[in-house]
Amino acid sequence: MNLITVKDQQLFGWMFAYTQNRNIRWVRLISRTGDGHFYLALAIILAVSEQQGFWFLAVGLVAFLLELPSYFVLKKAFKRTRPSDLLVSAHIQPSDKFSLPSGHTAAAFLMATLISYFYPGFTVIAYAWASLIGLSRVLLGVHFPTDIIAGASLGMVSAWVSLNLVL
Numbered sequence: 001m002n003l004i005t006v007k008d009q010q011l012f013g014w015m016f017a018y019t020q021n022r023n024i025r026w027v028r029l030i031s032r033t034g035d036g037h038f039y040l041a042l043a044i045i046l047a048v049s050e051q052q053g054f055w056f057l058a059v060g061l062v063a064f065l066l067e068l069p070s071y072f073v074l075k076k077a078f079k080r081t082r083p084s085d086l087l088v089s090a091h092i093q094p095s096d097k098f099s100l101p102s103g104h105t106a107a108a109f110l111m112a113t114l115i116s117y118f119y120p121g122f123t124v125i126a127y128a129w130a131s132l133i134g135l136s137r138v139l140l141g142v143h144f145p146t147d148i149i150a151g152a153s154l155g156m157v158s159a160w161v162s163l164n165l166v167l
Contacts (some may be wrong), residue, residue: 008146012083012138019139024091031092031136033129038109056118056165062164063110070154071103083141086087090141102143105134105151106158113159130155 019027043060046053080100084090095103108130116123134148143151 001137004146008144009083009087012144013087015135015145016083016088016141017140019091019141021040024139027136028092030132031104032139032153034108034133034136036107039055039107042111052118056114059118059159059162059166060111060114062166063114063158064107066161067106067110067154067158070158071101074101074150074154075103080147081143083144088141092140092142094142100147100150101154102134102137102147102151104137105130105143106146106155108133109152109155110159111155114163117159117163 023056039060043053043057047057075096075098078100079098082090082094082097082099084094085097109127112123112126115126130152132141134152138145138148139145
């Protein structure tokens with residue numbers, strides 16, 4: 001486990017160094033698209049505009065009902081120190097104390113998974129966007145790369161379970 005932690009911190013340092021003395025407004029903007037407002041707006045727009053959108057909203061609500069409690073339990077169980085409390089000064093203020101898993105990444109991959117299921121033509125765009133949100137969290141200094149992997153896994157599993165429960 002120590003080897004994974006060392007490599008994770010090394011990879012974080014290499015990635016975070018990219019943001020030093022650079023304009024990172026675009027990184028903040030990408031990260032903000034994962035704050036949650038977009039998900040609700042998209043789901044409501046789809047629900048009122050088409051039948052498939054109703055199911056997208058229903059499955060999404062169940063998925064978030066699974067993902068959010070799991071996220072909080074994992075955060076409290078792992079209690080992993082954020083890179084901004086351990087190694088660097090972050091570019092943003094983290095929303096909570098611990099880093100594993102990344103909630104922004106979990107939500108983004110949950111949405112990407114649902115989008116790819118209901119609207120397969122947008123699969124590449126959805127997963128690229130979710131990946132950029134995960135990357136942005138590392139570049140901003142609030143998550144390690146393995147936090148992103150854990151968040152992506154949590155989001156996809158929550159979406160798949162929800163799809164199997166609702167449909």
